[in-house]
Amino acid sequence: MAHILIVEDEKIIRSALRRLLERNQFRVSEAGSVQEAQDLYDVPSFDLVISDLRLPGAPGTEMIDLAKGKPVLIMTSYASLRSAVDSMKQGAVDYIAKPFDHDEMLQAVARILVEREQRPPVAAEESVTPPPATGEIGIIGNCAPMQDLFGKIRKVAPTDSTVLIQGESGTGKELVARALHNLSRRAKAPLISVNCAAIPETLIESELFGHEKGAFTGASASRTGLVEAADGGTLFLDEIGELPLEAQARLLRVLQEGEIRRVGSVQSQKVDVRLIAATHRDLKGLAKIGQFREDLFYRLNVISLRLPALRERGGDVMEIARVFLARQSARMSRPGLKFGAEAEAAIRHYSWPGNVRELENAIERSVILSEGQEINADQLGIDVELGELELADSYLDPLPSSGLGNGNGAHEPTEDLSLEDYFQHFVLEHQDHMTETELARKLGVSRKCLWERRQRLGIPRRKASASSDAS
Structure with a gap:
C-alpha cells in the first residue's frame, strides 16, 4: 500500500484529499506547511508527496529537495503556466491545477506511482525513455479509464461476442479492435478492417458481401466480399453509423444466421466471422429517428467498450x-x-x-x-x-480561507465537503459580487472551464452575476 504525504494549508482541501485517497486504499499523512512536514516526518520515506505550491513560509517546491528523488506532485490554486513550468523545471514530477475533481487526482496519483514502479529513479538532467505500450494490449495508457478498458479487453477478447467500440474520432478505436483480435482464438486468421464512411453508398453492399457476374452494370466477374474474406477471423467495421439501411439489413443477417448472400445471387453461404464495430456517433439516438436499424443496434451492442477522449x-x-x-x-x-x-x-x-x-x-x-x-x-x-493560462500578478494569491465563510458561521463549510463541493461552495458564495471573469481567475481556470463545470455540477448563473459581467 503506497504511503502519500499531503502538504496543504487549507484544511478543507487537505481533509477532502485525505478521505479521497484513503477510500482508494492509500496510506495518508498530512502537514500544513513545509516546515511542519519536515518536523513531523521522514519525507523521503513516502512513496509520493502531494504539495500545494503556495504555503505559509517556504513554497511547496521545497518539498522536491526534501523528498530526495521521490515523486512530488505540485498543486496550484491558479492555472498559471509560469508557476507550472517553474515547478517542473525544479524537479516536480507533475502538477495539477485547482479546482480538480476526484477522478483527475486519482488518475494523476495512479500514473505517477505506476511510472515509479516501472523504472528506477533518474537524475533530473537525464532524459527518461518513454515506457513501452501496455503489455500485450499494445496501447499506451496508465490512467484509470484506460486500465479499466484493458481489463474489459482481456475478458472480452477470448469470446466470439460482438463488440461495439464507441469514442470520438482519432481516439484509436482500430487499435482496440486489433487488440481484441490479437488476444482471441482467431489471432492467426485475418483481421479485415473496413471504413464504412470511405466506401461510396452504391458500392458498399458489393464490397462487403461480394457480387455475382452480371449482378449489375460493370460486374464482369464474380467477386468475393470483405465479410467472406474475413471467414474464420475478425471483421472490423469502423464508422458503422455511416452504413446505409439496405446494407444494415444484410449485416443483420450475418449476425443472426451466420450467412451471407452475394449481390445478384439466390444462394446463401455460411461464414464464421467475429464482428467488431466502431463509431463516434450515437447509434441509439440514430435508431430512434430511423437512421439506424434498432434491431441491428441491439445485435451490435452485446459488449460496449468506450474509448476515452485524449483530454x-x-x-x-x-x-x-x-x-x-x-x-x-x-x-x-x-x-x-x-x-x-x-x-x-x-x-x-x-x-x-x-x-x-x-x-x-x-x-x-x-x-x-x-x-x-x-x-x-x-x-x-x-x-x-x-x-x-498566464494570470496577472494580482491574481496569484491562493483562495483565502476567509473567503469561504463570513465569520458568523452561516456559510462555514464542514470537513465533509468534497473537492467538487468546495468548487460549488465558492462559486455560490461569491457569484453575486464577482463577475464570471473574476470567479474564473480566483479559481484558476478559464471562463470556458468555469462554464463547463457549472454545467456538470448543475450550478446556475445568477442574474446579478450575468448582468454585472456584461457591464
Missing part, C-alpha cells in the same frame, strides 16, 4: 507524445530532440479535439520545424491560448 486521460497524453516524438525523431534522423517546458505545458493544457491523431500530427510538425534540440510550444502548431 480525459490525464498524464497519458505526455507518454503518448514522447513515444510519437521518439518515432518521428528516428524517422527524420533527429536524435536527442525533447520537449521544452512550455511545449509540455501546452500539450497538457490543450483539449486535443482531434485526439491521438491530432497529437501525432502536431508532433510530426514540431519535429520538422524544430531548429535546436528542444521543441517549443509554437512549433506544435496547436491552437492553445497560453496567454489565458
